[in-house]
Amino acid sequence: MTLLGHSYIDGQWIESGGEHRLDITNPTNAEVIGTLGSSSLADVDRAVAAAQRAFLGWALLTPGERANYLQRVFDSLTEQSEAIAQSITTEVGSTISLSRGVQAGAAISKFDYYADYLRHFEFEEHFGDTPVLREPIGVVACVAPWNFPLLR
Numbered sequence: 001m002t003l004l005g006h007s008y009i010d011g012q013w014i015e016s017g018g019e020h021r022l023d024i025t026n027p028t029n030a031e032v033i034g035t036l037g038s039s040s041l042a043d044v045d046r047a048v049a050a051a052q053r054a055f056l057g058w059a060l061l062t063p064g065e066r067a068n069y070l071q072r073v074f075d076s077l078t079e080q081s082e083a084i085a086q087s088i089t090t091e092v093g094s095t096i097s098l099s100r101g102v103q104a105g106a107a108i109s110k111f112d113y114y115a116d117y118l119r120h121f122e123f124e125e126h127f128g129d130t131p132v133l134r135e136p137i138g139v140v141a142c143v144a145p146w147n148f149p150l151l152r
Helices: 041-060 063-079 081-092 096-120
Strands: 002-004 006-009 012-015 021-025 032-037 124-127 130-133
Touching (some): 006 041
Parallel strands (some): 002 032
Antiparallel strands (some): 021 032, 124 130
């Protein structure tokens, strides 16, 4: 069994500071396959502060540089796609074909799609004499559904 009680914050894995633990159960046989540690409010604050600091550098990158980062994520996830699919099948209980095609495959392909999109997107356009410039505006937080863990 694996304890998954770490969060990746500010470029490093830190032990989550939350008090709660949640067993991760294989839905096909009820076997506990891991334990997830919760994050504390301090962990969340630390993550948001790190994201805000990182945003400053990210916003200064050209669209092509941002696309290159997304492409590197795509390449890395593609190399690990079978392991990701197997893990999702064990955790969520979906068939391996669904995990390969949708759970992992569709999610991973989003990085390639958006890398290409960034390379071709027009960030500046004019409406008459008025220029409109699209640029990053800040950090976004979301709660993702767990039934498609990688897709969101």
